[in-house]
Amino acid sequence: MKSNVTMRDIAEKLGVSSVTVSKALNDKDGVSDELKERIKTLAGEMGYRFNTAAKSMKEGLTYNIGVVIPERFTGPGQSFYLHIYQQISRELEQYGYYGILHILHREDEEQLNLPRIYYDRKVDGFILLGQVSKPYIELVQSMDLPKMFLDFYDEHADIDSVVTDNFYGAYELTNYLIAQGHRDIAYVGNLHSTSSIQDRFLGYYKSLLEHRLPLRNEWVLSDRDDEGVYVDMELPQPLPTAFVCNCDQVAYNLVQKLIALGYRVPEDCSVVGFDNDVYATLIVPQLTTVGVDIEQMARTAIESMMKKISHPGSRFGRVLVQGHIVYRDSVQRMERP
Amino acid sequence: MKSNVTMRDIAEKLGVSSVTVSKALNDKDGVSDELKERIKTLAGEMGYRFNTAAKSMKEGLTYNIGVVIPERFTGPGQSFYLHIYQQISRELEQYGYYGILHILHREDEEQLNLPRIYYDRKVDGFILLGQVSKPYIELVQSMDLPKMFLDFYDEHADIDSVVTDNFYGAYELTNYLIAQGHRDIAYVGNLHSTSSIQDRFLGYYKSLLEHRLPLRNEWVLSDRDDEGVYVDMELPQPLPTAFVCNCDQVAYNLVQKLIALGYRVPEDCSVVGFDNDVYATLIVPQLTTVGVDIEQMARTAIESMMKKISHPGSRFGRVLVQGHIVYRDSVQRMERP
DNA sequence: CTGAAAGCGCTTACAG
DNA sequence: CTGAAAGCGCTTACAG
Incomplete structure (x- = not known):
């Protein structure tokens, strides 16, 4: 052969x-x-066997899409973005396209170095998967190629993005807690860390507003510093009856902490997460959470990307992909006093 | 611009x-x-910006490496291979190369369809990451490109491979258990599922042999069926004092089961895993296990691949990458009777 | 030190 | 329905 x-x-x-x-x-x-x-x-x-390189040269297309994931989202135990990348890979297949993964190193983000795939003309478009710094976003915008954000967005950047409907998910989840009789509900997440955390917080807040429940500062707990490193958080006293956590891993940590302190979950305290990732099912009780529709996100992103490639200049704005609540065992119905 | x-x-x-x-x-x-x-x-x-496609055509090189991962290793919660892929990506960067991920769908494996990256001449070489069926291995061999296996090997296939030294790791781990006073040690894993499981078993067995301990059939427990789907295993009675599990996830499941049945780990029963992945630290007690050196594996694989591309026909055989025991809390020292 | 020519493998008009 | 010509952007001998 x-x-x-x-x-x-x-x-x-x-x-x-x-x-x-x-x-x-x-x-x-x-x-x-x-x-x-x-x-x-x-x-x-x-x-x-077909020689794609020749076709590429003729058409000026590479049939590759660059997927850029910031390093800090790719540590051991963090596989969410890798799984999204996997789905992207799958979706691209149907268009005769391939994905090229680029891990954006911390230094390159700081020193504003664009990925080499750009300078090598290896790709027809870029998907930025995971939030990067503002200056880096600006740099990305200067690239003369179709590009989009996946799983985050930036108000000031005029770039298409596909994100989970974080706001609505957290809103629904909080509504659910309230329907279960909870009134004292805390939110866990550093509001200045990522826009996901912010939007989930706002969904939580909207639910409180609608039910005329007060937003209490001491019930908004930071889980990490501004660099995204988890910190040991102090629990408020008295304890709220429920916690809305910005992600499953944080919910997981919180449940462990509560149990270590002698509380029972959900009998003494309910906890909900977000993402429906491994952490949601790795603990007893398993977590009620919001499932992110990874497949749909990848599908939407790639569909849009393909249109942007074939129709340069086309725009989509911010596309929200709806998640869904996964009911498990970490929420207790409150008896009214 | x-x-x-x-x-x-x-x-x-x-x-x-x-x-x-x-x-x-x-x-x-x-x-x-x-x-x-x-x-x-x-x-x-x-x-x-450089036009790689033109250079490609001239030289007949694509500067891409295809990484093929069978679908069954990529489910939610299974991120080991994705992390290896990430390291591969990193290593390739230094050679001006890029990785293209291909998830090998179940149907394509059964129907013996080679990945389209092959027919499109998108890559200069293939890394097969994760065991595939014998017929598929044969098919892979027919490809007219440098190729290698990563994290598994096949006796009959004359292909270079890079694998963790599973044999030695399990051997060391079992030696450690014996040094801690254990004599009744079971092994957990379906011996016919993958060569990793087999080799780890053999390492365990060698340690038994060296210490003149008998290999008891009822102490070799299958954890999954031949398709790799986990089964609920029956525990032998009386219980051995220690279990060598073929991977952390299985060790994790086992510990949960033991605890559910009222046993204490490690007081009543010691358990060790393999891989040092998320599962090792997600349970109390945290697992003593063997850490796989992902970086070194990726480095070795890519180094060899680059040599195979520049010197067609060069061979490396089966390269073993040493892991190391990570001591945690799941092993109890036995008091001699 | 510099450049004209040929060619990598394909595709896109265009002519027959 | 079929094909000769030109060109995509680069590199590799080779000549000056």
Whole structure:
């Protein structure tokens, strides 16, 4: 199965021109059905493999999409973005496209270095998966290529983005807690860390507002510093009856802490998470949380990206992908006093 | 920053030929230092970006490596291979290479379809990350490209592979248990599922042999069916004093089961895992296990792959990458009776 | 030190 | 329905 077979080799064997072979293999008009068949058969027999590089050069398309994930989201135990990348890979397949993963190193983000895939013209578009610094966002905007944000957005940046509907998810989840009789509900997350955390907080707040419950400062607990490193948080006293955590991992940590302190979950205190990732099912009680629809996010992102490539200049704005509550065992119905 | 700037554009502005520009930008001999400088500066100013596709076509190299992961290793909660992929990506960067991830779908594995990256000549080599069926291995061998196995191997296939030293790791771990006074030690894993599980078993067995302890059939417990789906296993009675599990996830499940049945770990029963992944630290007691050196594996694999690309026909055989025991809290020292 | 020519493998008009 | 010509952007001999 020697494989430097080219279209010309096939053409010569058949006594036709390489133009005809090209047309036949691409199922274009202008070749008789019979000849087309013969060409395809011979191509198969000769082990012909298409040379994408040649097509690339002609068309100016690489058929690759660059997916850039900031390093800090890729540590051990953090596989959420890698799973999104996997779905992206899948979706791209259907368009004859491939994904190229680029982990954005901390230094490169600080020193504002664009990924080398850009300078090498390796990709037709960029998906930035995970929030980066403002200056880096500006740098990204200067790139002369279709680009979009996935799983975050930035108010000031005029770039298309696909995000989970964090706001609505947290809103629904808080509504659910209230429907279960809870009135004293805390939120856990550093409001200045990412826009996801912010939006989830706002959904929580909207639910409080609608139910005329006060927002209490001492019930908004920071879980990490501004660099995203988890901190040991202090629990308010008296304890609220429920915690809305900005993600499952934090909910997981919180439940462990509560149990360590002698509380029972959910009997003494209910806890909900967000993301429906591994952490949600790795603890007893398993966590009630919001499932992010990774597949749909990837699908929407790639669909939009493909349109942006074929119709340069097309815009989509901020697309929200709805999640859904996954009911498990970490919420207790409150008896009214 | 318009970017259809080509070498010729730069050449024309400077009144030189594109050959000279090519030489200058590639730091080759045959251009005066002064001209070289001027060319590089202008290239920067004009926002020139290299067209890899053109180089590709000329050289017949794509500067991509395909990484193929069978679907069944990529479910939610399974991020080990994705993390290896991430490291591979990193390593490739240093060689000016990029990774293209291909998830091998179950159907494609069964129907023996090679990944499309192969037919599209998108890659210069393949890394098969995770065990596939024998017929698929044979199919892979028929590909006219450098290829290697990562994290598994196959006796009959004459392909280079890089694997953790599973045998030695399990051997050491079992030795450690024996040194702690254990004599009744079970192994957990389906011996017919993957070669990793087999080799770890053999390491365990070697340790038993060396210490003249009998291998007891009822103490080799299957954890999954031949398709890799976990099964609920029955515990032998009386219980051994220690379990060597073929991976952390299984150890994690086992500990949960033991606790549910009222046993204390490690007081009543010691458990060790393998891999040092998330599962190892997500349970109390945290697991003593063997840490796999992901970085070293990726480094070794890519180094070899690069040599195989530049020196077609070069062979490395089966390279073992040593892990190391991570001591935690799931092993109890036995008092001699 | 510099450049004209040829070619990598394909596709896109265009002509027959 | 079929094909000769030109070109995508670069690099590799080779000549000056």
